[in-house]
Structures are given as C-alpha cells and as structure tokens.
Amino acid sequence: MSVKKSLILMLFAASAFFVGCGSTNNDDRKTYEAVTRDVFAMDTYMNMKAYGKEAETALEEAENRIHKLEEELSATSETSDIWKINHSNGNEVALCDDTAVLIEKAIEVGSCTNGALDITVFPILKEWGFTTGEYHIPEKAKLDTLLSNVDYRKIEIDGNSVSIPYNSEIDLGALAKGYTGDEIMKIFKSHGIDSAIVSLGGNVQAIGSKPDASAWKVAVRDPFSPDTDMCVVEVKDKAVITSGNYERFFTDDYGQKYWHIIDPADGYPADNGFVSVTVIGDNGLNCDCLSTALFVAGEDGYENIIKEYADYDFIFVTDDEKILYTKGIADNFQNISSMTAEVIAVD
Ligand code: AMP
Numbered sequence: 001m002s003v004k005k006s007l008i009l010m011l012f013a014a015s016a017f018f019v020g021c022g023s024t025n026n027d028d029r030k031t032y033e034a035v036t037r038d039v040f041a042m043d044t045y046m047n048m049k050a051y052g053k054e055a056e057t058a059l060e061e062a063e064n065r066i067h068k069l070e071e072e073l074s075a076t077s078e079t080s081d082i083w084k085i086n087h088s089n090g091n092e093v094a095l096c097d098d099t100a101v102l103i104e105k106a107i108e109v110g111s112c113t114n115g116a117l118d119i120t121v122f123p124i125l126k127e128w129g130f131t132t133g134e135y136h137i138p139e140k141a142k143l144d145t146l147l148s149n150v151d152y153r154k155i156e157i158d159g160n161s162v163s164i165p166y167n168s169e170i171d172l173g174a175l176a177k178g179y180t181g182d183e184i185m186k187i188f189k190s191h192g193i194d195s196a197i198v199s200l201g202g203n204v205q206a207i208g209s210k211p212d213a214s215a216w217k218v219a220v221r222d223p224f225s226p227d228t229d230m231c232v233v234e235v236k237d238k239a240v241i242t243s244g245n246y247e248r249f250f251t252d253d254y255g256q257k258y259w260h261i262i263d264p265a266d267g268y269p270a271d272n273g274f275v276s277v278t279v280i281g282d283n284g285l286n287c288d289c290l291s292t293a294l295f296v297a298g299e300d301g302y303e304n305i306i307k308e309y310a311d312y313d314f315i316f317v318t319d320d321e322k323i324l325y326t327k328g329i330a331d332n333f334q335n336i337s338s339m340t341a342e343v344i345a346v347d
C-alpha cells in the first residue's frame with residue numbers, strides 16, 4: 001500500500017472514529033474508560049473502541065480473530081484457503097468454516113444481484129494490477145478472454161468442500177471486512193460489552209450507543225473530495241459500510257480514473273452512475289456484499305436489489321454529484337456537503 005493511501009486510510013479511520021467518541025457520564029458504564037486498539041490487517045488500518053469491564057480482553061481476542069481471518073481469507077497469502085482454491089486446478093478443496101460461510105454468502109448475493117457481485121472477477125483485478133499496484137489498462141481482447149472464466153454460478157460448494165473450474169480464481173475482498181466486523185461484534189458481546197465502535201477502513205460497525213446513551217455518529221466520506229466528509233449518520237447497533245471509487249484507483253495520462261470495483265459484465269471498472277454506495281444495517285456481511293454489488297448495479301439496477309433488503313438503508317452518490325438516500329435513515333442523516341441530497345422512494 002502506498003504511503004498516501006495509508007495516510008488517507010488513517011485519516012478516514014480517525015474521522016469515523018472521533019465523530020463517534022462520546023463522554024462517559026451516564027449510568028453504570030461511566031465506571032469504564034474507553035479501551036482502544038489500532039490494528040493493521042487486510043491492507044487496512046483498523047481502530048476498535050469498547051467500554052466494559054472485559055474490554056481489554058475483548059479487544060485482544062478481537063485482534064487475534066482479525067489476524068486469523070486474514071490468514072484464512074487473503075487471496076495473496078500462500079497459506080490461505082483462498083490461495084488453495086485458486087491453485088486447485090479444478091480439484092476439490094477442504095475449507096475452514098469462515099471461508100465456507102463467505103463463499104456461500106457470495107453465491108447467494110451474486111444470485112440476488114444478477115451477478116453484480118461475482119467473486120470470480122479476481123483474474124480481472126489482477127490483470128488491471130489492483131492486487132499489486134502495478135496498474136495498466138488491459139486490451140479488450142484480454143479482458144474478454146478472462147471474462148470467459150468469470151461466473152460465480154460455476155463455484156461448487158458442499159458444506160466445507162469447494163471446487164471452482166480450472167482457470168477460475170476467487171477473492172473475498174468485497175465481503176471479508178463486513179464479516180470481520182460481525183465477528184468482532186460477537187466477541188465483544190460475549191464479553192458483556194454493550195457500547196463499542198470499530199472502523200475497518202470504510203467499514204464502521206457499532207454495538208449499542210455511546211456511553212451517554214446517544215447514538216454513534218458515523219461520517220461518510222465525500223467521493224469527490226475523499227479527505228472530507230459528506231454526511232453523518234447516527235446509528236445504534238448497526239454497520240455502516242461504504243464502497244467508493246476513491247478507495248483504490250489509478251489515473252491514466254489523460255486523467256481518466258480506473259477503480260477497483262469491476263463490472264463482471266465487461267471487465268472494466270463499474271461505471272454505472274454511482275461513485276459511492278453506503279449500506280446501513282444489522283448485518284455487516286450483508287452490508288459489505290451489497291455495497292459492492294449496488295456500486296456495480298448502478299442507477300438502473302439498484303432498485304430491484306434494495307427492494308429485497310427492506311431492513312437496510314442506503315446512501316448513493318451519483319456521478320453527477322447528487323446524494324440519494326432511503327427514508328429509514330432520514331431522521332438520522334445529516335448532509336454536510338454542498339451536494340443536493342434527496343430521499344428515494346422504494347415501492
Ligand atoms: P468493497 O470495498 O467492499 O466494495 O470491495 C472491493 C473489492 O471487492 C475489490 O478490491 C476486489 O477485491 C473485489 N471486487 C471488485 N469487483 C467485484 C465484483 N464485481 N464482485 C465481487 N468482488 C469484487
């Protein structure tokens with residue numbers, strides 16, 4: 001990761017985090033100071049903050065869990081499940097439970113989103129250089145050849161055993177951090193923590209409210225000016241997960257920007273009207289899958305998808321600088337940008 005990217009991530013993590021900090025002046029939680037921990041994993045700066053008697057132990061356990069998940073799920077680590085799958089030459093591979101859960105979920109959301117989420121795009125990401133930072137614009141013919149092996153429906157999974165076709169490769173980058181957030185929340189809850197917030201790069205997830213019982217305030221970055229925030233949402237017990245075109249990208253000699261979310265329809269960075277998608281809901285894994293899928297589905301495809309996820313809220317930023325958001329968060333949404341923001345109706 002470049003130094004610049006690292007700094008941006010740190011700044012974001014800090015902004016998401018500090019907006020969420022509260023005073024401790026109410027009920028029995030006031031006896032606990034905030035316990036915080038910073039972790040670098042999954043190519044991301046992560047911050048965790050928890051209040052409670054067992055917060056220190058919970059953070060230690062959470063950090064271990066993060067590193068364990070990274071070991072299992074990283075597409076670039078030679079000991080991971082994903083590496084084994086990607087080097088299996090079409091043979092069956094035995095998976096640990098986490099990997100199996102994530103592949104099942106990716107297939108489920110792949111099918112609910114008409115293939116907008118497709119974890120078999122990995123060879124295309126590699127071709128563009130998104131896995132190494134050695135970026136280049138592939139020939140269309142090369143993309144077409146690689147696309148012939150992109151199809152999540154060809155993944156066969158039976159319990160903890162998976163096989164993918166020869167020449168296919170997968171990557172769980174679109175959903176691993178959402179799952180990690182859910183797993184951290186589980187650990188915190190098992191230690192009796194009822195007030196906590198974590199920021200895993202663009203993914204924020206909270207337990208309960210701030211110690212003073214007010215909601216956590218989570219800032220969402222402005223995709224047109226990623227060092228500043230565009231809105232603040234107030235949440236309790238929710239994940240707030242964003243996919244944006246500013247997270248990983250390169251620019252060509254003509255100023256054209258190419259980003260890391262690939263449209264499985266053509267192998268190019270998804271450019272269907274959205275530059276950022278934020279999903280708010282109870283389940284971090286679903287939010288993470290949906291943020292990537294909706295970014296790909298874009299302005300023409302999002303409606304059919306969000307209808308199926310009525311318990312979730314969404315914030316879209318269009319490439320012509322409009323913010324659209326669902327009415328479930330209208331009372332807890334504050335636009336702090338110069339863009340117009342309007343509520344979208346979903347039938
Ligand atoms: P996110 O930041 O959650 O939107 O995830 C972006 C990451 O998901 C990328 O860095 C890739 O690893 C992966 N990815 C990109 N495009 C897709 C896609 N269409 N379906 C599934 N995974 C993708």
Ligand code: MG
Pocket residue numbers: 173174175243287288289290291292293
């Ligand atoms: Mg995602």
